Amino acid sequence: MAYTSFSSIQMQQNQSLNTQQPVALKQGQVFHGTIKQLFPDNQAEVQLGGHRFMAKLEVPMQAGNAHYFQVTGIEPDLQLKVVSGPINQTGTITQQINQLLDSMHLPKTSEMQQIAAYFLKENVPMSKEQLTQAEQLVKQLPAGVTMKDALHALQKIIDLKMPMQQDTFQALIQGGMKQGFTQTIDALRQLLQQDTSLSQAIRDQLLQQLQLLAKPFETETGGAILAKIIQSLTDANTSSTDKNILIQMLKEVGILPKNANIFNWSTTALQGPSVSHSNSIGHLLQQIQTATPKEATQLISQLQMAITNNADFTDSQRAELQQNLMKFNAAQSSQQALSTLVKELQGHLGKMRQMSITAPSTTQLLQSIQSVSQKDMPDFITQLKVSIESQSLLSASQKEILINTLGKFSLANNTPQSIQVLVKELQGQLMQAFSRIAEQQPFKTDEQNITAKQHLITLMNVSNSTTDDMTFRVLTQITSKSGEPFIQQLVSQAEQSVHNAIDSKALESAMKQTLHHLGLSYEAKLLDKTADMQQLAGQLKPQLLSLLQEPTASNATKAVAEQIVARMNGMQYLSGENGPQHQLIMQIPLEFFGRKTDATLQWNGRMKDNGKIDADYARILFYLQLNSLQETVVDMQVQSRVVTVTVYNENDQLKELAEPLKTALKKGLSSHDYQLSGVFMKKFAENQPVKTTLNAKTSKDVNGGVDFRI
Numbered sequence: 105m106a107y108t109s110f111s112s113i114q115m116q117q118n119q120s121l122n123t124q125q126p127v128a129l130k131q132g133q134v135f136h137g138t139i140k141q142l143f144p145d146n147q148a149e150v151q152l153g154g155h156r157f158m159a160k161l162e163v164p165m166q167a168g169n170a171h172y173f174q175v176t177g178i179e180p181d182l183q184l185k186v187v188s189g190p191i192n193q194t195g196t197i198t199q200q201i202n203q204l205l206d207s208m209h210l211p212k213t214s215e216m217q218q219i220a221a222y223f224l225k226e227n228v229p230m231s232k233e234q235l236t237q238a239e240q241l242v243k244q245l246p247a248g249v250t251m252k253d254a255l256h257a258l259q260k261i262i263d264l265k266m267p268m269q270q271d272t273f274q275a276l277i278q279g280g281m282k283q284g285f286t287q288t289i290d291a292l293r294q295l296l297q298q299d300t301s302l303s304q305a306i307r308d309q310l311l312q313q314l315q316l317l318a319k320p321f322e323t324e325t326g327g328a329i330l331a332k333i334i335q336s337l338t339d340a341n342t343s344s345t346d347k348n349i350l351i352q353m354l355k356e357v358g359i360l361p362k363n364a365n366i367f368n369w370s371t372t373a374l375q376g377p378s379v380s381h382s383n384s385i386g387h388l389l390q391q392i393q394t395a396t397p398k399e400a401t402q403l404i405s406q407l408q409m410a411i412t413n414n415a416d417f418t419d420s421q422r423a424e425l426q427q428n429l430m431k432f433n434a435a436q437s438s439q440q441a442l443s444t445l446v447k448e449l450q451g452h453l454g455k456m457r458q459m460s461i462t463a464p465s466t467t468q469l470l471q472s473i474q475s476v477s478q479k480d481m482p483d484f485i486t487q488l489k490v491s492i493e494s495q496s497l498l499s500a501s502q503k504e505i506l507i508n509t510l511g512k513f514s515l516a517n518n519t520p521q522s523i524q525v526l527v528k529e530l531q532g533q534l535m536q537a538f539s540r541i542a543e544q545q546p547f548k549t550d551e552q553n554i555t556a557k558q559h560l561i562t563l564m565n566v567s568n569s570t571t572d573d574m575t576f577r578v579l580t581q582i583t584s585k586s587g588e589p590f591i592q593q594l595v596s597q598a599e600q601s602v603h604n605a606i607d608s609k610a611l612e613s614a615m616k617q618t619l620h621h622l623g624l625s626y627e628a629k630l631l632d633k634t635a636d637m638q639q640l641a642g643q644l645k646p647q648l649l650s651l652l653q654e655p656t657a658s659n660a661t662k663a664v665a666e667q668i669v670a671r672m673n674g675m676q677y678l679s680g681e682n683g684p685q686h687q688l689i690m691q692i693p694l695e696f697f698g699r700k701t702d703a704t705l706q707w708n709g710r711m712k713d714n715g716k717i718d719a720d721y722a723r724i725l726f727y728l729q730l731n732s733l734q735e736t737v738v739d740m741q742v743q744s745r746v747v748t749v750t751v752y753n754e755n756d757q758l759k760e761l762a763e764p765l766k767t768a769l770k771k772g773l774s775s776h777d778y779q780l781s782g783v784f785m786k787k788f789a790e791n792q793p794v795k796t797t798l799n800a801k802t803s804k805d806v807n808g809g810v811d812f813r814i
Contacts, residue, residue, distance in 0.1 A: 128265075129175050129178065129182065129229055130175065130178070130229070130231070130265070131175050131176065131177065131178055132174070132175060132231040132232070132233070133174070133175045133229035133230055133231045133234075134172055134173065134174045134175075134187060134204070134208065134229065134230060134231060134232065135152055135172070135173055135175075135227070135228075135229035135230075136152075136170065136171075136172055136173075136200075136204070136224055136227070137150045137151055137152045137170065137171065137172075137173050138150070138151045138168070138169070138170045138171075139161075139165050139166065139167050139168065139169055139170075139171070140156060140167065140168075141167055142164075142165070142166075142167050143158075145160070146160055146161045146162070146163070146164060147159070147160055147161075148160075148161050148165065148167075150173070150184065152227055152229070153227030154227075157182065158181075158182070159173075159181070159182040159183065159184045160181050160182065160183045160184070161184055161186070162176070162183070162184070162185050162186070163186065165186065171186045171187075172186070172187045172203075172204050172207055172208075173185065173186060173187065174186075174187045175229070187207045187208065197221060197224070197225075198217075200224065201217055201220045201221050201224060204220055204224070205217070205220060208232050208235070209232075210232065210235060210236070211239075213239065215239045215242045215243055216235065216239045218242075218251060218255070219235060219238050219239060219242065219255065219258065220235065222255040222258075222259070223235075223259070226259060228259055228262055228263075229262075230262060233268075234262065234268055237268035238258045238268060241254070241258070241268065241270065241273045242254045242255075242258075244270075246274075248284075249277055253277055253280060253281070254273075254277065256280060257273055257276035257277045257280060258273070260276050260280075260677070260678065261273065261276060264677065264680070266677070271670070271673075272677070274666075274667075274670045274674075275670040275671075275673040275674040275677055276674050276677055276678065277670075277674070278667060278670040278671035278673075278674045279670075279671055279672075279673065279674015279675045279676075279677060279678050279689065279691075280674065280678065281671070281691070282691070282702065282704040282727065283702050284702065285671060285691050285692075285693040285702045286693040286694075286695065286700040286701070286702055288664060288667050288668055288671070289314060289317060289668065289693055290700075291664050292310075292314070292661070292664045292665060292668060293311065293314050293318075295658070295660055295661045295664055296310055296311055296314075296661065297311070299657065299658050299660075299661045301656045301657065301658055302651075302654065302656060302657055302658075302661070303656070306650075306651065306654065309642075309647060310644075310647055310648075310651065313621060313642065313643070313644045313647060314644070315577075315581075316617075316621045317618055317621055317622070317644070317693060317695070318695045319577075319580070319695070320614035320617050320618060320694070320695070320696070321602050321606070321610070321614065321696070321697075322576070322577045322580050322581075323557075323572075323573045323576040323577060323580075324546040324547060324557070324576075324602045324605075324610075325546075325576075325580050325595075325598055325599055325602050326557070326575070326576025326577055326578075326579040326580040327542045327546055327555065327556070327557025327560070327576055328542055328543045328546050328557075328598035328599075328601045328602055329576075329579055329580060329583050329594065329595060329598040330359070330539075330542065330557060330560055330561075330576070330579060331538075331539035331540070331541075331542035331543040331556075331557070331560065331598075332539075332543060332594045332597060332598050333350050333353070333354065333594070334535060334536075334539040334560070335536075335539055335540075335543075336350060336594070337350055337351070337366070337369060337370075338370075338536065344366060346588075346590055347366040348365075348366055349586075349588060349591065351364055351365060351366055351369055353579070353582055353583060353586075353591075354369075354579075356582060357575060357578050357579045357582060358575065358578075359561075359564050359575065359579070360564070370528075370532065370535075404429060407429065408426060408429055411425050411426060411429075423632075428448060464491075465491070465495075465550075465552055465554055465559065465562070466488070466491040466492055466495050466534070466559075467534065467538075467559045467562040467563050468562060469484075469487065469488050469491055470488065470527060470530055470531060470534065470563075471562060471563075473488070473523065473527055474520070474523060474524065474527065481523075485510065485513050488510065489507060489510055492506050492507060492510070493507070494551065495550055495551075496550045496551050497538070497541050497545075497548060497549075497550045497556055497559070498537055498541075499537075502533075502537040505533055506530060506533055506534065506537075509526070509529050509530055509533060510526075510530065512526060512529075513526055531563055534559070534563060535560065535563050535564075538556040538557075538559045538560050538563070539556075539560060541556035542555070542556035542557040542560055543598065543601050544601060544605070545605060546601065546602050546605050547605055547606075547607065547609065547610045547613070557572075557576065558572055561575065580595075583595050599697060603696075603697055606696075614694070614696070615692055615694070615703070618692050618693070618694065619690065619692060620643070621643060621644060622643065622644050622645060622672065622692075623640070623643025623644050623645035623646055623672075624645070624672055624675060624676075624690065626640060626643055626645045626646055627676075644668075645669065645672055648665045648668055648669050649669065651665050652665055652666065652669070671691065675689050675690055675691060686707075686711055687706070687707065688705070688706070688707040689704070689705065689706050689707075690704075690705045691703070691704050691705070692704075692705065701728075703728075704727060706725075719742075719745075720742070720743075720744055720745050721742060721743060721744070722740075722741070722742035723739075723740070723741050723742070724738075724739075724740040724741075724742075725737065725738070725739050725740070726738040726739075726740070733753055733755055733758065734753075734754070734755075735753070735754070735788075736751065736752065736753045737751070737752040737753075737788075738750075738751050738752075739751075739752065742778070745777060745778050745779060746778070746779050746781050747773055747778050747779065747780050747781060748781045748782055748784075749769070749780075749782070749783045749784070750783075750784045750785075750786060751783070751784070751785050751786070752786050752787065752788050753785070753787070754787055754788065758785050759785040762783065762785065766780075766783055769783070
C-alpha cells in the first residue's frame with residue numbers, strides 16, 4: 105500500500121491532537137517565534153506554533169514582529185536573545201531559511217536547508233550544534249531510507265532529548281519503519297548459513313532462534329504429526345516398511361526407546377508408571393538432605409532440570425525456584441545448609457501447589473495406577489472415573505468407551521496381571537482419542553490447560569532431557585526433511601489440520617511467542633531478580649549483541665545484525681510515557697506456513713489514577729497486508745465502551761463478505777461489555793480530502809486513549 109493511502113487515514117486521528125501542551129526549551133536552542141504582547145521590564149508573551157509563554161527579552165522589541173530567538177537562560181525565568189531581525193512574513197520559506205542560516209553562520213547546503221525547513225515548519229526548537237550534527241547524519245543515509253524518514257527521526261531525537269548520534273539516529277529510523285522486518289531477518293538467516301567464519305555453535309544457536317520466529321506453530325504441527333504417526337502405526341493397512349520408518353523417527357526424537365519395534369512399540373511406550381514432575385522434585389529434595397556435597401551438586405543440577413521441565417509451574421514460579429537454587433553452592437555448604445535449602449524449597453513448593461497445581465490429569469493418574477496399593481485401588485478407580493468424566497477434551501462417546509473399559513475392573517481379580525491388562529487397554533483407547541484431538545484441535549486445552557499433544561507425550565512415557573515443546577519441534581523438523589512420499593503426505597496433512605484450526609487465540613499466542621523469542625524486553629528483564637537468565641540469553645537480541653562482539657563474524661553479517669538490533673532499540677526509544685499518557689511501539693515479524701508479514705503496533709493510552717489503562721476510550725488502527733484482500737486498514741474507535749469500526753479496502757465485494765461476520769463481532773464485543781455501534785466499509789480514496797489537516801506532531805497523544813497501528 106502506498107504510504108499516502110495510510111497516512112490519510114491517520115490524519116483523522118491527528119485532528120484531535122492537543123497542541124497546547126507545554127514546550128520544554130533548552131539553553132542554546134533556536135526557534136521561530138512571534139511577539140504577541142509586551143510587558144514592563146522587557147517581559148513579553150511569545151508564541152511558538154500553538155504555544156504561548158512568558159519570556160524576558162535582552163532588548164526591547166515590537167509586538168507583532170516575528171524573529172528567530174535563541175534561549176540564553178531558563179532559570180529563574182526564560183531568557184531569549186534575538187538572533188535575526190524582524191522576519192518578513194510575506195517572504196518565501198526559502199528566504200526565511202536563508203535568513204536563519206545566515207544569522208547562525210551555518211552553511212547553506214542542500215541537507216542543511218531541508219533540515220532547517222522541516223524544523224521551521226514543525227516549530228521544533230533546535231541549537232546550532234544540533235543542526236550541524238543533523239546535517240552530518242543525513243549525509244550518510246543508508247540505502248532505502250528517505251529524507252522524510254530521516255527528518256522524522258531527527259525530530260524525535262530532539263523531542264526525547266537524546267544525543268544526536270549515529271546509533272540513536274539509526275535506531276529511530278529502523279524503529280519507525282513499518283515494513284521490511286521479515287526481509288531483514290531472512291537476510292540474516294541466509295548470511296549465517298553462508299558465514300563459515302563463525303563457529304558452528306554460534307551459527308546453530310542463532311539459526312535455531314530464527315527457526316522459532318519462522319515457525320510459530322511448529323509445536324502444534326509436531327503434535328499433529330505425532331497424532332498421524334500413532335494413527336498410522338495402529339492402522340492395519342499401513343505396511344511394515346512404513347511402520348518401521350515411523351518407529352525409527354520416533355526413536356530418533358526420543359519418544360520411543362531404542363529397543364522399540366513395530367511389534368512392541370505400544371508396550372514399550374506404555375510400560376511402567378511415569379513419575380510426575382512434582383513427585384520427581386520431591387524425590388530429589390529427599391535425596392539432597394542425605395547427600396554428600398559432590399552428590400548434592402549433581403542432584404541440584406537434576407533439580408534445576410526438573411523445575412525447568414515442570415509444566416505445572418508458571419514462569420514466575422519457575423524463576424523463583426531457580427533463583428533459590430542459584431544461591432546454593434554445594435561445595436561450600438554444610439549439611440545444615442542443605443537441610444535449610446530443602447526446607448525453603450519445600451515451603452515454596454507447598455505454596456505453589458495451593459496456588460496453581462491442580463489435581464493429576466487423567467493420563468498422569470493412569471500412569472501411576474500400578475503403584476497404588478490393593479487397599480487404595482477402589483478409591484483410585486473412582487478418582488480416575490471422575491477425571492475421565494470431567495476431561496473436557498474428550499467427546500461423550502470417547503468418555504463412554506473409557507468408562508465401560510474402566511467398569512471391567514470390578515470383574516477383575518485385582519491381580520497385577522489384570523491391572524496391567526486394564527491399563528494397557530485404557531492407555532490404548534486414550535492414545536487413540538487424544539491423537540484425533542491433537543490432529544483436529546491442536547490449540548485446544550482442557551480444564552488444566554493441557555493440550556492433547558501433551559497428554560500423548562505423557563502416555564508415550566517420554567522421559568528425555570528436552571522439553572515437550574522441543575520434542576515436537578524436532579519431530580516436525582525431522583519429518584519435514586524426509587524424502588519418503590508417505591511421510592511428506594503425513595506432514596502436509598498435519599500442517600493443513602493446524603492451518604484449519606487457527607483462530608484468534610492461536611494468533612495471539614503466536615504473536616506473544618514471537619515477541620518473547622525476539623527479546624524486545626531483554627534489558628528490562630535483566631533488572632528482574634526472578635528472571636531466568638539462561639532463558640533470557642537464548643533470546644534473539646542478546647544473541648545478536650554477542651554476535652556484534654564476535655571478531656570472526658563477517659562485516660556483512662554484522663551489518664544486518666546491527667539493523668535488527670537498531671530496530672529493536674528504536675521500538676524502545678519510541679515507546680515511553682508523557683504524564684498520564686503512555687506510548688508503546690512494537691514491530692512483529694510474522695510467518696505462518698510460508699506467508700510472511702510485518703505487524704506494527706503503536707499504542708497510545710490514557711492511564712487511570714491506579715496506573716491501569718482506561719479501556720473505556722480507545723482508538724485501534726490495524727494496518728494489514730492480507731493475502732487475498734491486499735491492503736486493508738481497520739479503524740476501531742471506542743467511546744464510553746461504544747465501538748465503531750471502519751474498514752478501508754479497495755475490494756468492492758468486502759461489504760458483502762463482511763455482513764455475516766457482524767453478528768459474531770457484536771456478540772464477541774458484548775461478552776467483554778462493549779457495544780457495537782456500526783461497521784462501515786470505505787475505500788482509501790474517500791479519505792484523501794482530509795490530507796490538508798495534518799498539522800500536529802504525531803508524538804502528541806490523543807486525549808481519548810489507545811491507538812494500535814498494525
